[in-house]
Amino acid sequence: MPLPVAMKPSQNPAPSAREPGLVSERPPLEPAEAASRASGEGRSEHHPEVLQVLPTATPGEASDVDRASGTIRESISPKTEIGRAKRTALRPTSALGMNEGALGSRSPDRTRPGCPRKTGRYAGLSSPPGRMLRSVMRSRGVLQLLERVSRSFYLTIRVLPKPVRLPIGLAYLLARSTDSVADTSSLPVARRREILSLMGERIASVHTAPLDLAEVGSAQQVVAERELLESFEALITLLEHLEPGPRDLIRTVLATIISGQRLDLARFGGAGPGRVVALQTDAELDDYTFRVAGCVGQFWTNLCRTTLFPHDWVDFKALILRSIRFGKGLQLVNILRDLPADLRQGRCYLPLQALAAHGLVPGDLLDPASMERFRPLYTPYLDLAEKYLSDGWLYTTVLPKRLVRLRLACAWPALIGIRTLSLLRVGNVLDPNHRIKVSRAEVRSILARSTLLYPLRGSWQRLFDRVRQQPAA
Template sequence: MNPSPRAFLLGPLLKRVSRSFYLTLRVLPPGMRDPIGLAYLLARAADTIADTSLVAPERRLALLLSLRAQVNGEPDDGALSRIESEVAGQQAQPDERTLLESLGAALAILRETNAADRAAVRDIVTTLTTGMEFDLRTFPDETSEQVVALQRFDELDRYTYLVAGCVGEFWTKMTYAHSPAKLKAAPDAMLARGVRFGQALQMTNVLRDCARDLRIGRCYLPGDMLARHGLTPTDLLDSSASAGARPVLADLLRTTLALYRDALDYTFAIPASAVRLRLACLWPIMIGLETLVLLARNDAWLDPARVSKVRRNDVYRIMAASLPLVASNRLVRAWASRRMGAIEAELNAATPR
């Protein structure tokens, strides 16, 4: 018997398109899984539209905005068929194509969701698509051979909120809605920490993916930071640029470590007995800090052939290592202190005396 559209979307398809995030979803309390999984599917579909380079940027933007309108309940009978005909067929990955072809079913599930969760999903998808819109409006066509940089750190800070910090905020709202006893700190404090938690993960992505992004014209390293070290965005394309840009990497790594400290405080505000929710927080922190260790040790971090990425086998190793730590703040702090210390040691060793 074939599964229902809901069971298929929030089961097999979600697993195939979310990969490691699906493992995190599986350990969440049951009431949180469906709204977070649905939000992920809608955001992933939007991201696929925004990233399909075979479609002109201005057309991607129009389709992205039409999907956002659909999520927010605005009627447009042709919107989904246009997305399917113009974008779905361009996907090399069959699961991405299936997701775009299943948007009607996903929106039907959203309409059936209770009012509070529906409003929260609409809010997070609206914010995330605003970040995607920012990309499409700010950066050139991927084939233009131009590189455009964000100008100031506050632009990077806002961007990381739009594409990830808001996810920490949404996650926190879902926790208070479905497992209110699982957070020990005041809501305002947890929401702020949740934002910085998401920003920590996105800053990690920005630094890890910098070489690849530069080659499609996107420089998220702020131009004023580069200028302080005599660099321009195009300088970073040179194969020997990693050493010269090392001070910029060091500054941003230290900024990111501060964000991870808030992410740890977020995790410590979850009771030790809430193992599932703690694991859902601890896994991305551990994988993120391991990624930062690789970046700090990578003397060719701007070489697209030398990406600092945690391997799948290491992800499973990290997940296994988390199990004896998760219920103890002391053990988690000790683990995080060792990884952060390793990063600082690399940065200090590379700092001229």
């Protein structure tokens, strides 16, 4: 999901010996949870089959099923969700991008259920913004800051519906600020972990004293990253002025992301250009992709569900499950594409266990001539990423068709991701002098085709397969 954040209700075969499975087993249920499931709690009175329509999970995917179950166990019935939307703070909110309307209203537009009525520039904020907040929303606003930090994700944010543009953009900027701290190699690992903990506590409002990030900000070589860290407290102020529902969702996803960043530093603490450290197992890889991307799918889906289509009947449990896989697929594409750069920083995200099974060690991947030996290991990971992106495309196509902007925001990363995988299948990814990526011309073509074909339902839904089958050369 980036933050964009897949959906194929077919049964998946068990992973083969050469396919990198997600080897973690389903953890035992807590007594209360087991009793809840046994009693059928959470099933819709009118749709008792709702918990039975998920695709059968392989052992490697059981953890994703558990994550999805834990997210929406009490949000299965549309009737229940509508009631909860009226009782809690998870009301439709509208987004704010500079001088672009309001954050939202508590009174939905009667002509379109779930759509907020614009009632003022700062409607939907829990209190009027102060000077620091206004500075974020104007010339140093969220969208402008996003454009400077990440031009690619900025495209996604710009196309999103206004009601979710601000919370998703804000969540991304907060996550990007913590990522900048994690990547500041000039600071000791222990100090970076400490700062990440302080940032997590500040985001969660554990303490209210402003956090001084001058130490890490001055170490940034990229001006946009330094500006982002300098704006951290302004972003926190904006977060605190959000409605409780979006604010809590942002805090939850940031807690998961920061835990992944701190764990990443612990795992690769001794890594460097002269020493390559690898993850140990596929379970560690699965855990990493969930913490930094799969959880974003959960956040994205929960926010969009409560904000944009709270009254639409969808299989929400399947939606959450596939959003997790969508996010993990996008992160896996990044890992597989950025392999040579990560290796030269001392990090190998492909597990040591899988490398050893093919007679390889992490250091072998520094040599581009090792590609032929490496490809039998590399291809199954490409297949796994493709399966997750296929889930992502199905996730996109089952969203309400009237939400054109939301579907395009999901479609673009899925289409660019599947095109990237096609290029990775034929190129030498170990060559650091030839970075494999989709050209700007192809990106523009994908954006144009997906927009122009949208009114043609069949052609649009087949677009993913057409991009996947497009020749790499």
